[in-house]
Amino acid sequence: MKNVAVILAGGTGKRMGAYLPKQFLKIAGKSIIEHSIAIFEKHTGISEICVVIHSNFVADVERIVKEAGFSKVRKILCGGKERSDSSLAAISAYEKELNVNLIFHDAVRPFVNQGIIDDVVSCLAEGKSVAVAIPSTDTIFRLNDVKCIESVPPRDYLYRAQTPQAFSCETIKKAYHLALKDPNFKASDDCGVVLKYLPKEPIHIVEGDEKNIKITFEQDLAKGENLIDL
Numbered sequence: 001m002k003n004v005a006v007i008l009a010g011g012t013g014k015r016m017g018a019y020l021p022k023q024f025l026k027i028a029g030k031s032i033i034e035h036s037i038a039i040f041e042k043h044t045g046i047s048e049i050c051v052v053i054h055s056n057f058v059a060d061v062e063r064i065v066k067e068a069g070f071s072k073v074r075k076i077l078c079g080g081k082e083r084s085d086s087s088l089a090a091i092s093a094y095e096k097e098l099n100v101n102l103i104f105h106d107a108v109r110p111f112v113n114q115g116i117i118d119d120v121v122s123c124l125a126e127g128k129s130v131a132v133a134i135p136s137t138d139t140i141f142r143l144n145d146v147k148c149i150e151s152v153p154p155r156d157y158l159y160r161a162q163t164p165q166a167f168s169c170e171t172i173k174k175a176y177h178l179a180l181k182d183p184n185f186k187a188s189d190d191c192g193v194v195l196k197y198l199p200k201e202p203i204h205i206v207e208g209d210e211k212n213i214k215i216t217f218e219q220d221l222a223k224g225e226n227l228i229d230l
């Protein structure tokens with residue numbers, strides 16, 4: 001099987017509110033997207049990298065790839081309005097190939113590590129769908145419509161989702177095919193799409209890392225600078 005890392009970088013970073021999409025902001029002198037691509041470039045289990053980006057920033061990604069000498073980046077695709085549209089762009093680009101696994105990773109999680117990718121690749125080799133997550137250390141409240149506590153789910157079953165999230169191209173293609181027929185389709189990640197539309201497909205968890213943060217708000221840039229030094 002060919003393992004393709006799909007670097008999802010098609011967002012505009014509204015919550016960051018910077019002059020550029022946050023994936024182009026720098027941590028330790030290097031753009032966030034470059035950090036993320038570099039980690040997959042280095043992993044021997046990754047055959048190929050596909051970057052999904054807003055059409056206005058294709059040239060910027062081409063420049064980064066060229067200057068960093070990333071040899072595994074074979075496709076730079078235009079994403080869509082929602083994260084799921086960007087995932088779909090990658091699925092469409094690979095759906096005709098046989099024996100492909102797609103490993104979706106947020107470009108704005110630049111601290112994913114080789115151990116996490118090892119575990120994801122091992123699960124894929126066993127034919128499993130897989131997500132990265134960490135046990136919740138906080139108690140989580142589920143609220144009702146008037147924002148009062150409705151339930152306190154047992155914490156043993158609560159994990160915080162990170163990326164990568166990985167599936168055979170066949171599996172994720174089937175899930176999105178069904179999702180696209182649903183007029184109410186909405187998803188914040190790819191596991192949600194598989195869970196809703198292919199409920200019989202188990203999604204295994206590999207343990208993530210507290211450092212595998214998503215750069216979302218301005219204060220996350222400072223956190224990122226500190227993580228680089230660790």
Ligand SMILES: Nc1ccn([C@@H]2O[C@H](COP(=O)(O)OP(=O)(O)OP(=O)(O)O)[C@@H](O)[C@H]2O)c(=O)n1
Binds near residue numbers: 009016
């Ligand atoms: N249409 C979109 C939206 C998001 N993403 C990517 O999905 C990852 C996680 O999304 P998020 O942190 O929400 O990024 P943004 O959508 O850019 O942020 P915001 O919601 O604040 O606008 C990011 O790497 C982002 O670039 C994408 O590829 N295509």
Ligand SMILES: C[C@](O)(CO)[C@H](O)COP(=O)(O)O
Binds near residue numbers: 160161162163189190
């Ligand atoms: C995929 C994800 O990073 C898992 O935590 C998250 O769901 C992305 O959500 P966002 O709303 O696009 O930040």
